[in-house]
Amino acid sequence: MESLTIILSGGLFLSFLWIIINGLFYPAYPKPMKSAIPPLVSILVPMRDEERNVLQLIENFKKLTYSNLEFILLDDHSSDSTYSLAVDSTKKDSRFSILQGAPLKKGWAGKVHACYQLSHAANGDYLLFLDADARLKKNTIESMLPFFQNEKVGLVTGFPRFPVTSWLSKLVVPMQHFVIWLHLPLALANYSSYKPASAAHGAFMFFERSAYDFIEGHFSVKSSIVEDVHLARVMKEHGFQVKLINATPFVTCHMYETNQEVWNGFLKNIYIGIGKSPLMAMGLTLFYSLFYIAPLFLALLSPFYGVWFLVPLLLVWMQKLYIDLRTGQLAYLFLFMPISALAFLVILHASMWKSWRKQHYIWKGRAYK
Structure with a gap:
């Protein structure tokens, strides 16, 4: 013994x-970007039965300080009032577009299909896919764009801070960070093209548009229900860098509310x-x-x-x-x-x-x- x-x-x-x-191999945050002509960033959110999140999400978006944004939210056949709440709360803000999703195609995962539609509606030079339960610090966009100054970076992603409420969420949800810090060699994840050393979090996926289009975006992982990791691997496969950051200072994700x-x-x-x-x-x-x-x-x-x-x-x-x-x-x-x-x-x-x-x-x- x-x-x-x-x-x-x-x-x-x-x-x-x-x-x-x-943990030392998480990339350091560069200084926030200041540009005379800031590039357009499209913030894209698939929503399915997000009645409890949609109003807080929209209010959070309205507080962002970056000056050149468009917000596109897609209602993916919700059974609750997600769509009507989104429409009513964005009527006076021309930056918002609220879409209704097309029927799910055979062979596609639901979230991936919604993100694919969102990408086709977006006009941005950069595409930020968020989950509806994610919230951003007000200066997040200008703080993330400098990562793309290296032209080989195609994707910036990271695990958010996770507020937890139910007893099972307190036990399990924070384990996501633990698994990454313990098991993933961050030097390989961030500074090599080695695909098995890849991780991403679907609540925060920030793409350079031409890199996203080059890999055919969400179409390339259309049947995946862990599309975030698979997209990171496809990015590396095509020669783009993926930056896995400690996103907790800028991104919060209220991931699950109940034990179920x-x-x-x-x-x-x-x-x-x-x-x-x-x-x-x-x-x-x-x-x-x-x-x-x-x-x-x-x-x-x-x-x-x-x-x-x-x-x-x-x-x-x-x-x-x-x-x-x-x-x-x-x-x-x-x-x-x-x-x-x-x-x-x-x-x-x-x-x-x-x-x-x-x-x-x-x-x-x-x-x-």
Whole structure:
């Protein structure tokens, strides 16, 4: 038992050093752009049953300080009042266009089809695709455009800050940042064309227009339900750079409100996100069970075997706290990291089981495999 404690402590200490070093390869924010003739930026939002978000989204857009914007929102056959709310709240602002989506084509994923339509309606030199639950800091656009001064950059994306409310969202949603900082070599993601080292977040996808058109945009990933990562890979495949930034200072995403939404949202993405690889799923299960769940049980033994049995759990907490502080997350959530790891694995196995049984994933009234 003591040897296990030593092994876990050593591994967790090294992985903590890796997390700190890895985070240094997030690109630094350049100075906000000031231009005599600012390029047109199209902000594009697919919406399906977004009644609770649409008014706050539009108010957020009206506060943006960049001077040359157009906003195009597409209602994708909502069953609620999304469309009427959007129309009523934008009547007096000519920068807004509210579209009604065409019927979903066979072979297309719903969000991808909506984004494809939005891209064809856009006039901008740059295209920013946002989810309806995303909110931007007022100077976000002028702060992001300097990334494109390198003409090879085709896409700027990043994981937002995630306000969390329900208990399952507190356990699972912040794990997105943890997985990126721990598992993704950010040097390869940001400074190489190596496709497997690619990540993106669909809530914030900022494209240079000619690069987007060159890869045929969302048409190139038309059947994907993890289109964000697949678009990043296609960008790299065609020689464009993808900048994965720590977007938390500028972008907030109120990702899921209820426990059921958290479950269904991660269920449809998590197994597909690892390439439907049973080997990868088993590897992650062993890794997280050993390094992030077992330390809790060792800590419970510390009154009997000594204070050293607390060390692995303290290192787990230090890792999670460091990432949470760097990403604007609730500070106390680090205490629940072993339970978060367990919840992550439960959803992973449920998603894998659903795939093996060839059952559909259900999201916003649509079924996907």
